[in-house]
Amino acid sequence: MLERVTTATSLTGTNTSTRDAAVEVLRTLVGRDDADFHEGQFEAIETLVDRHSRALVVQRTGWGKSAVYFVATLLLRRRGAGPTILVSPLLALMRDQIAAAARAGVRAVAINSTNAHEWGEVQRMLAADEVDVLLVSPERLNNPGFRENQLPALIDRIGMLVVDEAHCISDWGHDFRPDYRRLRDLIAQMPTGVPVLATTATANERVVTDVAEQLNGAVQLNDAVQLNDAVQLEGSGDAPGVVTIRGPLARASLRLGVLRLPDARGRLGWLLSHLDDLPGSGIIYALTVSAAEDTARLLRKAGHTVHAYTGQTDTAEREQLEAALKNNQVKALVATSALGMGFDKPDLGFVLHLGAPSSPVAYYQQVGRAGRATANADVLLMPGIEDEAIWQYFATASMPSEARASAVLEALQANGGAPLSTPALESRVDIRRTPLELLLKVLDVDGAVQRVQGGWVATGRPWTYDRDRYERIAAERVAEQQHMLDYETTTGCRMEFLQRSLDDDTAVPCGRCDNCAGVWYPTDVASDAAETAAQSLDRVGVALEPRAQWPSGADRRGVSDSGITVKGNIKPPERMLEGRALARLTDLGWGNTLRATFAPNTPDAPASAAMLAACVRVLAEWGWDTRPVGVVSMPSAKHPLLVSSVADELSTVGRLPLLGSLDLIDDAPSESGGNSVYRLGSVWNRFAVGPDLAAALSSIDGPVLLVDDLADSRWTLTVASRLLLRAGAPSVLPFVLALRS
Template sequence: MTSAPADTARDTARAALAELVGRADVDFHDGQYEAIEALVEGRRRALVVQRTGWGKSAVYFVATLLRRRQGAGPTVLVSPLLALMRDQIAAAERAGVRAVAINSTNAHEWAEVEGRLARDEVDVLLVSPERLNNPAFREQQLPALVARLGMLVVDEAHCISDWGHDFRPDYRRLRDLIGQLPTDVPVLATTATANSRVVADVAEQLGALPTGEAGGAVASAAPGAGAGAGAEADVGTGAGAVPVLTIRGPLARTSLRLGVLRLRDSASRLAWLLSHLDDLPGSGIIYTLTVAAAVDTARLLREHGHEVRAYTGQTDAEERAESEGMLKRNEVKALVATSALGMGFDKPDLGFVVHLGAPSSPVAYYQQVGRAGRASDNADVLLLPGVEDRDIWHYFATASMPDRERAERVIAALGDAPISTPALEALVDIRRTPLELLLKVLDVDGAVRRVQGGWIATGAPWAYDAERYERIAAERVAEQQHMLDYERTDGCRMEFLQRALDDETAAPCGRCDTCAGVWFPTEVASTASAQAAESLDRVGVPIEP
């Protein structure tokens, strides 16, 4: 390909950006055009780490438009959440980008999507990482897509890394997918929540060579390189790998006003919400750590006149979509949500984020509070930590780690004939949710494989990597301590979060409760305390097995 002159290429890209946002006077943020140029002109592999609201989606939509004009095939966008897919498709349509999704909720549309792909009527295909291991998709559709792929985009790429706060085993398959691509097919990974360790891990997987190829030395950058505004660096991905361009910018969110209010128990936190939810600006999100807490909190608030809805991974897909729309239209005061409403949810004027209980790391917390104040000057962010937080962190941290004895039990129960997950659940006496997670980990490790009809053992040798899991567990304990440090710091809270993400531009924000003083009410109405206590008294009845 003959590259266009730099000014012409930038003008062409800026015209595409103007189409995307509907404004003729628009221009790129620092680093946006550099990423687009690397993908379109350089056919590079790039990792973009930029704050929420910076415009990462503009990079891949503009690059897709330009690649399609070059005659390239469609972009495949790996996206982790249905809510995020819906927002991305809506944004694409506004820009004239033809985007479609294949996911668990639209099976009735798959045949139509396949037809549009065959007729080259799709610019962006959105898939979940789990879809990459669906046997029918993996064997019947993926090979044809790979053969004509114009670009691969991995959104929320911190999920690739088992060092990340939101690791999803299926994201590990992306290394295998990238290894199937010719080196001149551009690959983009984006995230707002990655420290230097996660950046290095993601870059290593982005640098996977096509199967059978070997490379030479790769330029490298020290950990944290590129942390300044628009800074770039080629991250070393090891000998025999493709260099990965990283573009990192400052992560400060000047619109957010952060605060922490420590109350003695769950009843006090609920009472504070009952007393002050209406005082919070606009509409927002109330995060909880568990599904039960989200459902119970939403019910209590509704019973006392507040327009809220629960939103969890167990909520029906149609109800989730309806709730997202109501929040965007300000028809509810808040969604009471688990992390299922997290990555990429796009409401530019979200007025507040409140946490009932703290996420397990500052990185995870930064990702969730990043939903607020994306296109407004002010948004309030308040953390109400709980004494039970540590126990909840421990439960989820251990639940995501494979247990040696359980893993060996599962492998031993499988053979050449496919066994369905429900049948396997009965054979190995492991509950469905932890069993499904364990199967994903073993699948990524190559010990088992999902096929039509269920699961089989591959026969490949498998050994429990105790050292790796102990290392990850120790790091997660350290991150939990960092979250406790955030709650108790007497320094700037935004600066603390930036440093947790290895942002070298970190500086006091001048707005949080430690910089500017407490900005939120701390008193709780006595009637609210009684209402909260009564609600908690009738929630959760222990039943002996």
């Protein structure tokens, strides 16, 4: 049955007393006597408070989703309900939500990884019924202590469950937060009649359907409210269902544009030329940590008040940088996606992208930071030729494979039911720490493993690799990447394109973007700015830190010295010194050249004259304590011509004798990747110091410059340096062309 009613009509007929109370609370929250609800806000509140049902709210950023759950919480609390549990994905978002709650008179507290010292007080407040909203991360729901000791009592008293940024429940967000997928199990444990609210600003129809199914388990979606020209009420029967309240996603304040420049030199030159012309304070997004840090360094050197904000920025500094941006103490933060969902600066004046995100969904999420409470904000995308390669790298790195999943399960089962910590498990499977942790979460959500005190155990439940699901996700990602490329080149309205990419049928031309109203941004790059950018991109020399400790469990991979297990600290007399790389593969400058050099299908060849000159500059700018007295090259199965050309050039230009090369015992190409234990095991017995090189080393009295092509785990350099030091080299200074990251 399909019934069409007016927007003023609620789902069940307006409950006047509830609406009056809700408006009263709203006006108290915002401090205005004339405040009233946006279209759809009260419909959501009524669904939760009067119907005790489940609602999915898909509304543009700045619409007021937090007002829905704060008002609903206070109304439910007045009726004797317990506290609301708000599942929130990011610490920055939690900080903003707690601050907003305090302004609204809502007593909100958080339990997360950064405030363990406050957990005791939070538990006391919960026991005394002094908490209206408890914020938790999705990971916290599966922390053994929280899951077993605190969550059952909370579930018994829960007044409402709120899932913020609910698109993470869907397959689209599986690799961002797999823990979101366990919310379905949490909902199933809650007492009957506890309302559930899920909110997001970024969801196409596929994600909306997926999230609704997660919220409602096996029950079919039975209500859909589309707040456009009218409300559509769809459903039948008495099933609880999920009420989906979806509004138009157009952002009238945003002025969108795409500026295609030939290279990173042009993009950075444009920033140097025109950053101060952008309105207010804003965010400059970059695709990688190194790109964000390099861009911030360049802009600061030119006198701009900017800072980098990435996943590697520590928590205290993040808070300081967020406050500086909110208080307009900086022109911009140059950020990765670490600064995104939920960051709330209503007057953010601009969002600029150096390189495109991999989908319109991600792009809409990030540009939604701007223009939330201002009439105008500028949004400019400057795509790069390297974008697709970066998308592919992250997509491949995050996708769990059947072989890896099987290896993890076999290792846990072989441990006889005793838990294995993540480091211990790492020594048994060839998977790096970060993807291993992600894979464990995915297997945990699927019920194949469980996190307990002391580590992880296999549950023994039947489990099969969901190949169809992962192939579907991969195909959807490819389609979304193509949508982003299409956005860059469309001649139609850009806002309309984004809306339609998110299945918003209300989309019409915005009249403001560069395609609707003409190019609104300058396209010139000042010659001096271009030169400054070029010099920055040509910057060479990245520190290569020495390994200081052997990985635990290395003995499992045959790593021993005369039968004695190698473990603990690497002895200083057997440890290489800090080295240098020409650049990182992820750098904006030399990174492009190096990515091409190390691409899988690129044939081995001597380094170009420009690359050799850049390597010489690295040595000239090194600043070592003692100048090297000789050059040793690594034997390379993949790039022998490349490595030997660099070693020859540094030997010639530096007037350093070429002492020779280590011997390669196993000439099978060594694969990059894998975790420390496996990488160390694969190179431990792979090299040797031959008699000619040993004789040459015995006659020198200073450091050896050790030349190689690519440093990933650094274990090749660590093992080779140890061999050289044992053969008589006083010290070893490693030099490589590229760092993987």
